[in-house]
Amino acid sequence: MIDRIRRLGYLAETAAPDVADAVRASLQKSIASGTDPDGKAWAPRKGGGTALQYAAKAVAVAPIGTRVFVRLSGVEARHHLGLARGGVVRRIIPVDRIPRAMAEDCIKAIADHFHFVMAGGV
Known part of the structure; x- marks a missing residue:
């Protein structure tokens, strides 16, 4: 039991890749549905279309140590900030x-790792 508790100290680092996958999946879902991460629909294009x-x-998600970094690049980053043509x-x-x-x-994702460690998984 003590060994399991000691391994909890590494929980954030071992869970980070799965958390990054969860973040990536959530972002892909919101992008595919044309909404922001909170579920609010994006403003429609003036000429129609998606x-x-x-x-x-344009979205990159990576686990680095105990953190998950999300980066947005390209023209999508300008749209995200409202700096693209049209200001939307x-x-x-x-x-x-x-x-x-x-x-x-x-x-x-974190709870799955916690339960794995507490069940005696390595």
Whole structure:
């Protein structure tokens, strides 16, 4: 039991790749549905059609140590900030807080690792 408790000290680092996968999946889902991470629909394009249809390719998610980094690049980053032509803001990644659905997915990934360690997994 003491060994299991000691291994909890490494829980964040061992869970980070699965948390990154959960974040990536959540972002891909919101992008595919044309919404920001909180579920608010993006403003429609003036000429019709799908806004930011290739945005998923511009999102990079990586676990580094105990943290998960999310980076947005290309023209999608300018749209995210409202700096693209037209000035329309279409949020792609979380800005000031983690959305509830994404947080729940992250908690599930961490809980899975916790249960694995406490069940005696290596």
